[in-house]
Amino acid sequence: MFWLAIHFSSLPLEIFSRGGAAPEPIAVIEKQGNRSCVKACNAAASAGGVRPGMQGSSAQALVGNLIVRGRDMAAEQESLAGLAAWAGGFTPDVSLQPPDGLLIEIGSCLRLHRGFNNLISKMRNGLNEMGYTSSLACAPTPHAAWLMALAGKEVAIRESGKLEKVLGELPVRVLDQSRDTLASLEMVGALTLGECMRFPRAGMARRFGQNLLDELDRALGRLPEAREFFVPPPGFERRLELPSQVHEVEALLFAARRLLLELEGYLGLCQAGAQEFELVCCHEDVPDTVLKVGFAQPARDLNRMLLLLRETLGRTRLSAPVHTIMLNASRIQAMELSNLDMFQVSAETGDGNLLLERLRIRLGKEAVFNITPAADHRPELAWRKCDAGEEVRSPSKLQRPLWLLPKPLPCHKDRLELKSGPERIESGWWDGMDAVRDYYVAQGRNGSRLWVFRDRTSGAWFVHGLFA
Amino acid sequence: MNASLDLVLQHPGIWRGDRLAQTGDATTLPTGFAELDEQLPGGGWARGALTEILVEREGIGELRLLLPALAKLSAQSEWQAWVAPPHVPYAPALSVAGVNLKQLLVAQPRTAADAWWTVEQTLRSGACSAVLAWLSKPDERRMRRLQLAAESGRAWGVLFRSASAAQERSTASLRLRLEATANGLAVHILKRRGGYVSKPVMVNLHQTNGVRRARPSAPSLSVVQFPREAVRS
Numbered sequence: 001m002f003w004l005a006i007h008f009s010s011l012p013l014e015i016f017s018r019g020g021a022a023p024e025p026i027a028v029i030e031k032q033g034n035r036s037c038v039k040a041c042n043a044a045a046s047a048g049g050v051r052p053g054m055q056g057s058s059a060q061a062l063v064g065n066l067i068v069r070g071r072d073m074a075a076e077q078e079s080l081a082g083l084a085a086w087a088g089g090f091t092p093d094v095s096l097q098p099p100d101g102l103l104i105e106i107g108s109c110l111r112l113h114r115g116f117n118n119l120i121s122k123m124r125n126g127l128n129e130m131g132y133t134s135s136l137a138c139a140p141t142p143h144a145a146w147l148m149a150l151a152g153k154e155v156a157i158r159e160s161g162k163l164e165k166v167l168g169e170l171p172v173r174v175l176d177q178s179r180d181t182l183a184s185l186e187m188v189g190a191l192t193l194g195e196c197m198r199f200p201r202a203g204m205a206r207r208f209g210q211n212l213l214d215e216l217d218r219a220l221g222r223l224p225e226a227r228e229f230f231v232p233p234p235g236f237e238r239r240l241e242l243p244s245q246v247h248e249v250e251a252l253l254f255a256a257r258r259l260l261l262e263l264e265g266y267l268g269l270c271q272a273g274a275q276e277f278e279l280v281c282c283h284e285d286v287p288d289t290v291l292k293v294g295f296a297q298p299a300r301d302l303n304r305m306l307l308l309l310r311e312t313l314g315r316t317r318l319s320a321p322v323h324t325i326m327l328n329a330s331r332i333q334a335m336e337l338s339n340l341d342m343f344q345v346s347a348e349t350g351d352g353n354l355l356l357e358r359l360r361i362r363l364g365k366e367a368v369f370n371i372t373p374a375a376d377h378r379p380e381l382a383w384r385k386c387d388a389g390e391e392v393r394s395p396s397k398l399q400r401p402l403w404l405l406p407k408p409l410p411c412h413k414d415r416l417e418l419k420s421g422p423e424r425i426e427s428g429w430w431d432g433m434d435a436v437r438d439y440y441v442a443q444g445r446n447g448s449r450l451w452v453f454r455d456r457t458s459g460a461w462f463v464h465g466l467f468a
Numbered sequence: 469m470n471a472s473l474d475l476v477l478q479h480p481g482i483w484r485g486d487r488l489a490q491t492g493d494a495t496t497l498p499t500g501f502a503e504l505d506e507q508l509p510g511g512g513w514a515r516g517a518l519t520e521i522l523v524e525r526e527g528i529g530e531l532r533l534l535l536p537a538l539a540k541l542s543a544q545s546e547w548q549a550w551v552a553p554p555h556v557p558y559a560p561a562l563s564v565a566g567v568n569l570k571q572l573l574v575a576q577p578r579t580a581a582d583a584w585w586t587v588e589q590t591l592r593s594g595a596c597s598a599v600l601a602w603l604s605k606p607d608e609r610r611m612r613r614l615q616l617a618a619e620s621g622r623a624w625g626v627l628f629r630s631a632s633a634a635q636e637r638s639t640a641s642l643r644l645r646l647e648a649t650a651n652g653l654a655v656h657i658l659k660r661r662g663g664y665v666s667k668p669v670m671v672n673l674h675q676t677n678g679v680r681r682a683r684p685s686a687p688s689l690s691v692v693q694f695p696r697e698a699v700r701s
Contacts (some may be wrong), residue, residue: 369573369576389570392563405555
């Protein structure tokens with residue numbers, strides 16, 4: 001087993017700040033008793049003198065345009081679940097470490113991602129793109145990896161033998177123990193885990209409880225640790241509050257991209273693709289704008305989703321500034337995966353489905369279609385529009401023109417020279433679109449070949465098609 | 469001859485006026501009509517370029533002229549798109565002619581601007597190997613954009629226009645004017661990469677398998693062959 005721990009040190013802050021591209025000063029405050037203290041603030045705020053632990057009102061006095069948000073634990077947990085879903089795109093063995101961490105078993109997926117370095121840099125890129133700061137550490141036991149990530153020690157240890165030495169250097173504050181235990185450990189002079197481990201075990205247990213020993217043993221791999229793996233929810237639903245109201249498409253796309261990254265990971269975890277997704281833009285006073293993006297085939301690729309969303313946004317008028325966006329994907333379908341190409345020969349042809357989706361966004365869904373023969377003897381009903389990928393009937397091998405006129409045109413029989421026929425079609429008496437006709441192939445005076453018929457009830461002649 | 473001039477002449481984009489342009493391999497599609505292939509640079513319809521087809525009246529066989537090439541593309545399971553067709557592309561006939569309807573995309577844009585955009589996108593995407601378009605309001609800038617899009621998407625773009633456009637300038641690399649004859653078409657080559665052709669190419673449309681004749685003994689309930697005399701009366 002090889003575990004990767006990711007610690008999101010600024011999660012309370014970043015759930016608010018990551019929706020915006022420009023660094024605006026923002027601080028998250030938390031109520032402690034009857035006073036509110038700054039829990040975290042970003043670089044722009046600390047440049048103005050705001051420090052964690054400071055009173056909320058003093059922070060606001062220091063920085064005039066400070067955006068202040070109350071700490072939202074529920075949103076943090078949602079974000080963590082979103083991150084777990086994203087990490088699920090790499091490996092299904094993802095475990096939550098509330099309130100602000102993830103533990104991922106990567107030993108089994110190293111080859112898939114072409115090596116450790118490759119995997120870590122892919123993960124780092126993804127986390128940066130989603131707007132999270134994180135510290136990553138790897139170890140053979142999940143708890144050791146977590147302690148190192150918590151201490152900000154970004155190392156990867158493969159052998160259990162080295163674990164004791166590296167863990168020994170970590171400060172005791174990273175341990176998951178009560179405040180009293182940590183304080184008394186410091187009082188007896190144990191500032192690092194190594195110093196704790198050197199104490200006699202019996203005395204340690206008597207003084208600090210079995211709990212502390214167990215935690216150290218779990219980290220060193222002497223005690224087993226059972227971890228529960230993350231199970232993805234049946235549908236994808238995420239919201240992102242924007243730090244300030246936006247009206248520009250680019251700013252919205254920036255925020256939407258961060259959620260789409262999570263969606264991509266979620267779909268990877270489910271081994272599925274989205275048939276469509278919707279982006280809900282919440283406005284202050286007017287009803288929300290809902291943008292729907294549909295795909296010709298279930299899609300998972302981030303760039304494709306982003307491209308189509310960009311085109312949809314470009315064709316939408318937002319009635320008011322947006323303060324929150326929500327991304328929902330409920331129609332999710334299992335997707336067949338294609339094998340990777342051993343020799344990296346990319347196909348030269350473009351993506352037909354992408355083209356189809358782009359045309360549909362601009363022209364409307366009904367303006368782009370495929371055609372198929374249909375089972376009817378009446379020529380105007382012997383074809384219909386259909387969706388791409390639908391099974392196409394094979395028609396009867398009768399002589400038919402390439403162009404059919406949507407509405408038969410009346411004509412004079414004496415201007416036509418009948419070449420072949422008739423073919424009698426008599427059908428449709430049951431549905432009110434009765435056709436009692438004799439069809440001929442005719443030559444027009446100007447050289448065009450026409451498909452004409454004589455309506456046997458009225459005796460009138462009509463052109464119905466062109467042998468173009 | 470000058471050696472450096474020789475070198476220049478080997479470039480596929482440069483040809484002598486009295487000869488047909490040489491095209492790179494696999495960039496042309498045989499038309500299915502030997503007499504027409506002879507007169508076209510590279511021996512067929514050029515991929516990665518625009519072909520303009522000017523017709524006096526529709527229905528004289530302008531689609532049948534293209535069908536062998538379209539059927540061949542279908543056989544290679546390549547996509548094709550028809551943009552803004554003036555009538556209903558009739559599925560039963562196309563299917564019989566060998567066009568794979570699963571890979572035929574029909575787009576019916578509402579405005580002329582949308583239609584031009586659609587053609588450009590389909591040509592550029594590289595997903596469609598043939599794009600047939602019936603466009604209105606052409607101008608030189610739009611045409612040039614289409615030509616560039618066809619080049620970058622390596623697609624065969626076919627524009628159908630009325631014969632009155634023959635006098636206008638065009639960036640299309642091949643321009644043909646079609647005229648109906650007794651058993652086929654007279655193809656006037658107005659412009660090609662190569663010398664001028666004064667005589668039209670006579671194409672017999674009935675010889676090819678472009679549109680297969682119905683079998684006389686087609687077992688179908690809707691077809692009853694009547695004696696001819698009975699109808700004339």
